[in-house]
Amino acid sequence: MNDPVYDVAPWLVLLPLAWAGLAFVWGPGRGARLALAGTALQLLLTLRLAAELLSLGGRRHAVGGWGAPLGIDLAVDGLSMTMLLLTQAVAFAVFIYARAYFTDRSADGDGHGARNHFWPLAGFLLAAMNALYLSADLFNLYVTLELLGLAAVGLVAAGGNAAQVSAALRYLLVSLLASGAYLLGVALIYGSYGTVALSALPLMSADAPLAVALAAALMGVALLLKTALFPFHFWLPPAHGGAPAPVSALLSALVVKATFYLFLRLGLGLFAPLGETIAWLPGLLGSAAIFWGSWQALRAQRLKMLVAYSTVAQLGYLFLIFPLLAPDGLALQAGVMQALSHGLAKAAMFMTAGVFLQVSGRDAVADLAGVAGRLPVTLFAFGLAGVTLMGLPPSGGFLAKWLLIDAALAQGRWGWAAVVIAGGLLTALYVFRVVRQAFASTEARPPLAPVPRTLEWTAFALAAASVLLGLRGMEVLHLLDVGAAS
Amino acid sequence: MSSGLVYAVVGVLLFVLGAAGMLLLPHLLRKILAFNLLGSGAFLILVGLAQRDGGVDPVPHAMVLTGIVVAVAATALALALLRRLHALSGRTQLADESADE
Amino acid sequence: MNRALRAAVVLGAGLLAALLVAAILALPVPAVRLPALVAAHLPASGVTHPVTAVLLNFRGYDTLLEVAVLALALVGLLAQSPPRELTHAPSPGEPVLPLLARVLVPFLILSAGYLLWAGAHRPGGAFQAGAVLAAAAVVLHLARLWPAWDRPGRGLRLGLVGGLLLFLAVAAALLAGGTLLRYPPQLAGTLILLIEIGLTVSLGLLLAGLFLFLAEPRSL
Numbered sequence: 001m002n003d004p005v006y007d008v009a010p011w012l013v014l015l016p017l018a019w020a021g022l023a024f025v026w027g028p029g030r031g032a033r034l035a036l037a038g039t040a041l042q043l044l045l046t047l048r049l050a051a052e053l054l055s056l057g058g059r060r061h062a063v064g065g066w067g068a069p070l071g072i073d074l075a076v077d078g079l080s081m082t083m084l085l086l087t088q089a090v091a092f093a094v095f096i097y098a099r100a101y102f103t104d105r106s107a108d109g110d111g112h113g114a115r116n117h118f119w120p121l122a123g124f125l126l127a128a129m130n131a132l133y134l135s136a137d138l139f140n141l142y143v144t145l146e147l148l149g150l151a152a153v154g155l156v157a158a159g160g161n162a163a164q165v166s167a168a169l170r171y172l173l174v175s176l177l178a179s180g181a182y183l184l185g186v187a188l189i190y191g192s193y194g195t196v197a198l199s200a201l202p203l204m205s206a207d208a209p210l211a212v213a214l215a216a217a218l219m220g221v222a223l224l225l226k227t228a229l230f231p232f233h234f235w236l237p238p239a240h241g242g243a244p245a246p247v248s249a250l251l252s253a254l255v256v257k258a259t260f261y262l263f264l265r266l267g268l269g270l271f272a273p274l275g276e277t278i279a280w281l282p283g284l285l286g287s288a289a290i291f292w293g294s295w296q297a298l299r300a301q302r303l304k305m306l307v308a309y310s311t312v313a314q315l316g317y318l319f320l321i322f323p324l325l326a327p328d329g330l331a332l333q334a335g336v337m338q339a340l341s342h343g344l345a346k347a348a349m350f351m352t353a354g355v356f357l358q359v360s361g362r363d364a365v366a367d368l369a370g371v372a373g374r375l376p377v378t379l380f381a382f383g384l385a386g387v388t389l390m391g392l393p394p395s396g397g398f399l400a401k402w403l404l405i406d407a408a409l410a411q412g413r414w415g416w417a418a419v420v421i422a423g424g425l426l427t428a429l430y431v432f433r434v435v436r437q438a439f440a441s442t443e444a445r446p447p448l449a450p451v452p453r454t455l456e457w458t459a460f461a462l463a464a465a466s467v468l469l470g471l472r473g474m475e476v477l478h479l480l481d482v483g484a485a486s
Numbered sequence: 487m488s489s490g491l492v493y494a495v496v497g498v499l500l501f502v503l504g505a506a507g508m509l510l511l512p513h514l515l516r517k518i519l520a521f522n523l524l525g526s527g528a529f530l531i532l533v534g535l536a537q538r539d540g541g542v543d544p545v546p547h548a549m550v551l552t553g554i555v556v557a558v559a560a561t562a563l564a565l566a567l568l569r570r571l572h573a574l575s576g577r578t579q580l581a582d583e584s585a586d587e
Numbered sequence: 588m589n590r591a592l593r594a595a596v597v598l599g600a601g602l603l604a605a606l607l608v609a610a611i612l613a614l615p616v617p618a619v620r621l622p623a624l625v626a627a628h629l630p631a632s633g634v635t636h637p638v639t640a641v642l643l644n645f646r647g648y649d650t651l652l653e654v655a656v657l658a659l660a661l662v663g664l665l666a667q668s669p670p671r672e673l674t675h676a677p678s679p680g681e682p683v684l685p686l687l688a689r690v691l692v693p694f695l696i697l698s699a700g701y702l703l704w705a706g707a708h709r710p711g712g713a714f715q716a717g718a719v720l721a722a723a724a725v726v727l728h729l730a731r732l733w734p735a736w737d738r739p740g741r742g743l744r745l746g747l748v749g750g751l752l753l754f755l756a757v758a759a760a761l762l763a764g765g766t767l768l769r770y771p772p773q774l775a776g777t778l779i780l781l782i783e784i785g786l787t788v789s790l791g792l793l794l795a796g797l798f799l800f801l802a803e804p805r806s807l
Contacts, residue, residue, distance in 0.1 A: 006765070007765075007766075010758075010762050010767040011762065013652075014755055014758055014759055014762065014767075017651075017655055017751070017755055018752070018755050018759070020655075020659075021658065021748040021751050021752045021755070022752070024658070024662055024744055024747075024748055025741065025744045025745050025748060025752075027741065027744070028738075061766070061767065062766065063647075063648045063766070063767045063768055063769075064644060064645060064647060064648070064766070064767070064768045064769050064770070065766045065769035066628065066645055069619050069621060069624070070621065070624045070625065070628060070645050071645050071646065072646055072648050072649065074767075114666075116666065117662055117663075117665065117666040120659075120662045121659070121662055121663065121666075124655060124658075124659040124662075127655065131652060139549050139552075139646075139649065140646075140648065140649055140652070142553075143552060143556065143649050143652045143653055143656070144652065146556045146559075146560065146656055147652055147655060147656050147659065150559065150560060150563060150656060150659050150660055150663060151659055151663075153563065153567075153663065154563065154659065154660075154662065154663030154666060157567055157570070157663065157666065157667060158663070158666040160570070160666065160667070161574070162571065162574040162575040165567055165570045165571045165574060165667070166571055166575075166577075166580060166581065168567055169514065169564065169567045169568065169571060169580060170580050172560070172563065172564055172567065173508060173514075173517055173518075173521070173564070176508075176521050176560055176564070177505065177508050177509075177521070177524070180501070180504070180505070180521065180524045180525055180528055181505075183525075183528045183532075183553065184501060184527075184528045184531060184607075186532070187528055187531040187532035187535060187546075188531070188535070188610065190532060190535065190536060190545075190546060190617075191494075191531070191532075191535030191536065191538075191611070191614055191617070192614055192615060192617065193617050193618055193619060194536075194617025194618060194619035194620055194621060195617075195619040195621060200619055202618070209610065209613060209614060209615050210606070210609060210610040210613055211610035211611065211613070211614055214606060214607065214610050491611065491612070494611050495608055495611060498604055498607040498608055498611065499604060501607075502600045502601075502603055502604040502607075503600075505600060505603075506596055506597060506600040509596050510593060510596055510597075531607075531611075535611065535614065538614070539616075541622060542622070543621060543622045544622065544625055544637035544638045544640070544641050545621045545622070545625065545641050545645075545646070547638045547641070548638050548641035548642040548646055548649075549646075549649070551638070551642060551714060552642075552649050552650060552653045555653050555656070555657055555714060556653060556656050556657075558657070558794070558797070559656050559657045559659070559660035559661075559797075560660065562660050562661075562664055562797040562801075563660045563663045563664055565801065566663070566664040566667040566668065566801055567667060569667070569801065570667040570668075
């Protein structure tokens with residue numbers, strides 16, 4: 001049942017749960033070092049797991065030794081492995097940043113309430129994402145979705161001002177409605193097949209019972225709601241744009257990717273036949289998301305709101321892959337590369353927004369005038385992240401969009417390629433809007449508060465990584481060739 | 487129609503009522519109650535379908551126990567947020583925040 | 588929300604209900620029969636009640652995550668309750684409720700203990716026992732015999748997540764041996780009881796906390 005090689009995968013769930021619990025016992029605001037140590041260990045374990053995956057193939061871990069369908073199976077293949085790597089890497093950088101961000105000096109009202117509860121909530125969030133990527137059981141996935149949703153909502157609300165609480169409530173209600181729909185889907189699957197283990201479920205055939213088609217629709221809509229695909233994006237900008245910067249970075253870079261991953265996993269697997277017949281729909285919504293999100297980002301007054309709308313737009317690219325999925329694997333590679341590079345770049349972008357906020361106490365794009373000369377590292381980090389989002393070479397974003405265009409042209413479908421290019425131009429417009437403002441000369445030079453260099457350099461490191469990813473991207477994508485264990 | 491199916495059909499009605507309530511009712515407390523209705527509906531369907539031929543299936547029972555605890559946790563968090571929102575702003579409804587600022 | 592949108596929601600809900608009922612009435616016979624599998628492996632699970640066996644052994648991993656959800660909700664809730672002044676003076680109030688509470692609470696604690704013990708072989712277990720304990724705390728609070736809770740001290744914090752940490756410790760010890768939550772058959776019953784005792788205490792505190800941390804301080 002279990003491999004002779006010792007399996008490290010379940011530690012990726014136990015470790016963050018343990019440090020979250022211990023940080024809570026330790027007390028409000030405590031536990032940063034514990035969290036950093038735990039996340040560093042998780043990062044090492046993830047790297048080891050990736051190495052094992054490349055040499056031994058996909059892994060399966062039967063929890064309790066029972067095996068599906070009686071027990072719950074954990075499974076790792078190339079797709080989940082890339083997401084696990086992204087999650088631990090971004091989380092580690094964001095946590096270093098957060099430790100410097102949530103100090104007593106953060107007098108901008110952005111940090112105080114959040115500081116006290118950040119570490120336990122972040123631990124639960126990380127455990128939820130790792131558990132989601134590992135799970136091969138539809139009901140267990142429901143529990144991980146709830147853990148993820150409540151942790152994210154708790155983090156948004158922890159700042160404690162009215163706008164944050166209001167955004168968190170909207171997010172929570174959307175999340176709960178979606179979870180309810182997902183759970184109903186699980187109930188229908190269990191009623192039809194008598195099991196919820198992915199490995200024991202038959203792929204949906206053309207003559208599948210109506211209940212299974214309904215389950216696919218309910219679960220699909222639920223995951224799109226949680227991923228904030230246009231037109232379900234309405235909850236995302238206030239939540240991601242209103243939360244403290246480290247929280248925004250975690251949510252925009254990682255949390256929405258988790259539900260996208262599940263949508264992709266179920267669309268490629270269990271519900272593949274249905275997925276193929278309506279694959280144009282996510283593609284169409286993704287295109288709409290690119291245009292609508294970019295347009296709103298161009299109009300946004302606050303920098304964090306601009307970055308949040310940019311997330312709405314960039315999520316759209318993830319869904320462009322569905323009409324282009326083909327045996328050549330180009331579209332899948334494009335989607336994964338987009339998830340990875342956007343994860344790194346968007347975390348970096350929210351972190352730079354946090355630096356601007358801490359330095360000036362203000363968040364309006366107009367207030368950025370003149371910061372270029374005073375915060376060069378941070379501005380450069382913002383620019384590098386922008387390069388990835390625009391899709392300029394040699395960034396990871398470039399690789400993703402190039403693969404996507406390649407996939408579209410290989411099938412002679414010019415329309416999708418045109419959407420990708422137009423989206424890149426729109427992205428350039430809103431990124432340059434910020435950069436131009438930063439270089440604008442200004443009479444008023446309000447005093448800038450000193451800012452820990454950790455904040456600037458962690459943001460820079462992630463932004464640089466998002467660009468460099470383009471150079472080594474194809475090697476990372478080799479992981480996708482690792483199939484699931486039987 | 488077996489008793490399991492009756493439970494499942496009632497569950498469908500509860501689920502749909504709850505979903506419509508979450509979308510249509512403006513007061514947040516009602517939205518939270520509607521969510522509980524929706525959750526109970528899903529639980530009834532899960533258990534009802536599994537024992538539609540009369541036998542008892544312990545697996546959905548355990549799942550529903552898990553689901554109930556999750557629903558309690560979510561409800562408590564939602565109520566805490568609602569109280570906080572009310573204390574801060576006096577509001578019990580979500581403002582229409584579709585505009586940017 | 589405008590009228591057309593409301594009508595669309597109502598219409599959509601009706602359509603969904605009709606489709607769901609039609610789907611439910613046309614369900615095929617499931618291919619997998621889990622009850623038989625549960626029954627076949629029950630002797631090796633360490634308990635004799637099938638639901639408890641599923642909850643803590645076959646699908647014990649779900650339960651581990653579920654306890655985390657509850658602990659997480661409490662942390663999120665604590666972040667929403669700012670520090671406040673608590674008065675500890677018992678108010679005169681009316682006499683019936685306190686008397687009832689004093690009679691009721693010992694029985695509630697006794698039933699919680701029974702439910703915990705009974706879980707191994709009949710309906711019951713840590714969740715039911717924890718819920719009854721929490722109910723006892725709520726009754727005491729409503730009878731004004733127990734204050735609302737403010738910031739939890741380290742002892743209470745340990746109690747709140749102790750059950751989760753104990754569960755994690757058992758899971759980690761078993762994982763160190765090779766497989767997550769794979770109980771050795773001869774130890775399964777003991778380990779499950781240990782986890783359930785920890786969970787009963789923590790779940791009681793967590794569920795009581797969801798109420799008492801939110802309770803109006805002036806009601807005492």
